[in-house]
Amino acid sequence: MKLVKLKPKVNRLAVVAVSAVAILSSCTTVKEYQKNKLNDGEMTLSSRKIQKTESSFQSYREGASGANGGKTGGGCGCN
Template sequence: MKTRLSFFSLRPLLFGALLLVSASGALSGCVSVAAYQKAYLNDEDMQLANKRVEVYETNFESYREGAGGANGGKTGGGCGCN
């Protein structure tokens, strides 16, 4: 009598294979960065925020909130009386 293989009998084998593939993929992403490659991390392009956008947003927020002072903009209230 022949035995049929079902999905449920192969489940532990498939789970082990999936775990092995996932672990090897995760561990292959761990690499060492050479010293000459670290120089690029301080470039302006690698910064999280664009300085021009940040200055614009700070300026916009100061006028919107009616605040003035520390950011080098105009002083005065939000009413327009400088």
């Protein structure tokens, strides 16, 4: 019975793993002089500074937090 319940999760994990491998295997080496688009300020792989308060209220008003490079504790948010 447990195995039946686990099956969809395993399938989802397999899809994620296969997708990740497919994406990473399609990488091409990009030289420094070819990175003008990647170096654009909007292309950074993190939240913007202006999202600081947004991230705080979301972590207070929602049960989930983390995995976004920000804080994972500290501050009450009790109101």
